[in-house]
Amino acid sequence: xxxxxxxxxxxxxxxxxxxxSNFEEPYGMLTFEAPREMNLKVLNFLYDDEQLKFRFLxxxxxxxxxDNKGRELAVVYHLHNMVDNIRVRFKVxxxxxxxxxxxxxxxxxxxxxxxxxxxxxxxxxFIGHPKLKRxxxxxxxxxxPMRKEYPLEDQTRIDKDDEMFGR
Amino acid sequence: MPEHHIKLPEGSIEKTTTTLNLGPTHPATxxxxxxxxxxxxxxxxxxxxxxxxxxxxxxxLAERRPLYQITTLTDRLNxxxxxxxxxxxxxxxxxLLGVKTPKRVDYLRVIIMELSRISDHLICNSIVGVDAGAYxxxxxxxxxxxxxYEIFEEVCGARLTTNIGRIGGFERNFNDIAFxxxxxxxxxxxxxxxxxENLFQRNRIFMxxxxxxxxxxxxxxxxxxxxxxxxxxxxxxYDVRVQTPYSSYEDFQFNIPVGTTGDNYDRWLVxxxxxxxxxxxxxxxxxxxxxxKGKDADVYHADAPEYYLPPKEDVYTKMEALIYHFKIVMGExxxxxxxxxxxxxxxxxxxxxxxxxxxxxxxxxxHFRRPCFIYYQAFEELTKGGMLSDxxxxxxxxxxxxxxxxx
Numbered sequence: 144x145x146x147x148x149x150x151x152x153x154x155x156x157x158x159x160x161x162x163x164s165n166f167e168e169p170y171g172m173l174t175f176e177a178p179r180e181m182n183l184k185v186l187n188f189l190y191d192d193e194q195l196k197f198r199f200l201x202x203x204x205x206x207x208x209x210d211n212k213g214r215e216l217a218v219v220y221h222l223h224n225m226v227d228n229i230r231v232r233f234k235v236x237x238x239x240x241x242x243x244x245x246x247x248x249x250x251x252x253x254x255x256x257x258x259x260x261x262x263x264x265x266x267x268x269f270i271g272h273p274k275l276k277r278x279x280x281x282x283x284x285x286x287x288p289m290r291k292e293y294p295l296e297d298q299t300r301i302d303k304d305d306e307m308f309g310r
Numbered sequence: 311m312p313e314h315h316i317k318l319p320e321g322s323i324e325k326t327t328t329t330l331n332l333g334p335t336h337p338a339t340x341x342x343x344x345x346x347x348x349x350x351x352x353x354x355x356x357x358x359x360x361x362x363x364x365x366x367x368x369x370x371l372a373e374r375r376p377l378y379q380i381t382t383l384t385d386r387l388n389x390x391x392x393x394x395x396x397x398x399x400x401x402x403x404x405x406l407l408g409v410k411t412p413k414r415v416d417y418l419r420v421i422i423m424e425l426s427r428i429s430d431h432l433i434c435n436s437i438v439g440v441d442a443g444a445y446x447x448x449x450x451x452x453x454x455x456x457x458x459y460e461i462f463e464e465v466c467g468a469r470l471t472t473n474i475g476r477i478g479g480f481e482r483n484f485n486d487i488a489f490x491x492x493x494x495x496x497x498x499x500x501x502x503x504x505x506x507e508n509l510f511q512r513n514r515i516f517m518x519x520x521x522x523x524x525x526x527x528x529x530x531x532x533x534x535x536x537x538x539x540x541x542x543x544x545x546x547x548y549d550v551r552v553q554t555p556y557s558s559y560e561d562f563q564f565n566i567p568v569g570t571t572g573d574n575y576d577r578w579l580v581x582x583x584x585x586x587x588x589x590x591x592x593x594x595x596x597x598x599x600x601x602x603k604g605k606d607a608d609v610y611h612a613d614a615p616e617y618y619l620p621p622k623e624d625v626y627t628k629m630e631a632l633i634y635h636f637k638i639v640m641g642e643x644x645x646x647x648x649x650x651x652x653x654x655x656x657x658x659x660x661x662x663x664x665x666x667x668x669x670x671x672x673x674x675x676x677h678f679r680r681p682c683f684i685y686y687q688a689f690e691e692l693t694k695g696g697m698l699s700d701x702x703x704x705x706x707x708x709x710x711x712x713x714x715x716x717x
Contacts, residue, residue: 202664204677225548251533253685277362289369
């Protein structure tokens with residue numbers, strides 16, 4: 144039986160009642176959020192449920208919303224049920240000063256590097272990760288470059304004198 | 311305790327394994343990444359991978375660029391098949407903007423995508439041969455990859471980092487020379503592919519080297535986030551072209567080849583079979599393209615004036631065209647707010663684009679789901695306990711592209 148977004152939503156609400164919230168369907172993909180300490184419970188439920196079967200982690204990344212006080216960082220999971228070919232997007236928001244989220248590596252081996260990448264660029268601290276260290280950037284880096292407080296260099300700046308590249 | 315020529319100082323801990331650095335610039339890695347291997351004789355006890363040597367911060371750069379300027383960034387992901395990445399990006403933008411492309415554009419895109427899939431698989435499979443000691447096949451098929459690159463050159467002017475197509479279609483119509491070159495390729499290539507297969511498929515040495523090495527079960531492969539040929543070699547028939555057809559893939563008849571054991575040999579066979587399927591798709595698409603006659607044959611882009619550059623003559627003579635031209639080139643078109651995930655079947659697997667727009671002129675956040683990056687973490691499990699020489703083959707048969715891995 145193919146399952147629909149409404150059915151997934153109903154199952155989630157049945158299980159977690161008002162803990163899952165902000166249901167949306169941008170471009171047809173069911174999107175919802177849960178409190179950050181709930182992320183593993185939700186992921187496990189989506190994985191284990193006989194009807195839902197979201198057993199493929201397509202993507203894991205983070206987004207920084209500096210204006211969202213107290214919930215600046217969003218960790219976004221894209222999950223795929225390959226049998227019924229349906230995807231969901233699941234978000235947890237966390238405080239940038241205490242960006243602790245439980246690791247999904249116990250459930251998905253693929254989460255290992257994706258979480259390291261997310262840590263590398265956004266500083267999300269995945270609790271229980273087997274080896275949370277930088278992956279694409281140099282180990283000595285002491286900031287998280289994808290956060291919005293690090294804008295790209297202003298292309299019109301004139302205070303920099305670089306003979307080599309003529310600007 | 312074994313005897314040593316070197317007298318170790320009293321109380322020192324003896325290390326019985328050897329540490330070997332494979333890469334970052336070792337020729338066998340075919341790209342810039344490092345494997346620190348712990349070897350017991352020739353067997354790998356454990357390994358650690360270091361990636362990121364050519365990280366270029368594409369996701370950050372994309373946050374300052376209008377949509378059309380991001381196409382050049384996608385070129386440099388999997389540079390063995392950049393047209394697929396370009397198309398994936400255009401499709402993502404079109405999904406966000408709600409642009410509907412005409413059928414002819416879809417078919418032309420399918421031709422380009424399948425050509426690049428062939429060129430990618432061709433490289434991968436022949437490189438596996440090189441690592442097994444068969445250099446001839448590699449040099450031989452380069453000639454036919456060249457034919458593919460010549461078609462790209464005719465369509466967009468570039469060969470490797472193609473920047474092919476625009477949001478809504480192509481920058482210009484395919485000319486006659488492009489179609490002639492395509493016909494030449496379709497005529498000559500099947501014979502070559504057959505010959506190439508004969509060289510490897512039943513070759514005793516090649517089989518002994520690849521069967522049973524670097525194997526992964528379907529279950530583990532899914533858990534590791536494998537997609538594309540590597541997942542299909544393990545026996546899972548997941549293909550984005552079939553599961554969620556894009557660019558009118560539903561109009562074509564093709565099979566999804568699957569393997570059983572997920573080892574290097576199966577990966578090779580799946581890629582090889584996929585090239586045949588791609589060839590058949592190209593033939594079907596070419597026939598469909600030829601069916602467009604007269605005015606229909608001039609359609610090569612969608613009607614999306616806000617994102618598709620107007621013809622240059624119009625820019626000089628019509629005010630509206632001038633405004634659109636200016637707005638597009640200066641990146642002053644506001645994109646609708648929204649959140650979209652779109653994926654395509656790239657040569658290596660599911661290439662996804664997660665695009666968040668807050669209604670500004672550039673993406674608020676863009677994340678690439680790079681198949682390479684995700685499945686390379688399985689390399690340790692794939693090679694543990696195996697021979698060093700098998701690890702080399704596994705590395706090339708996974709088709710690891712550093713550009714895609716590091717983004």
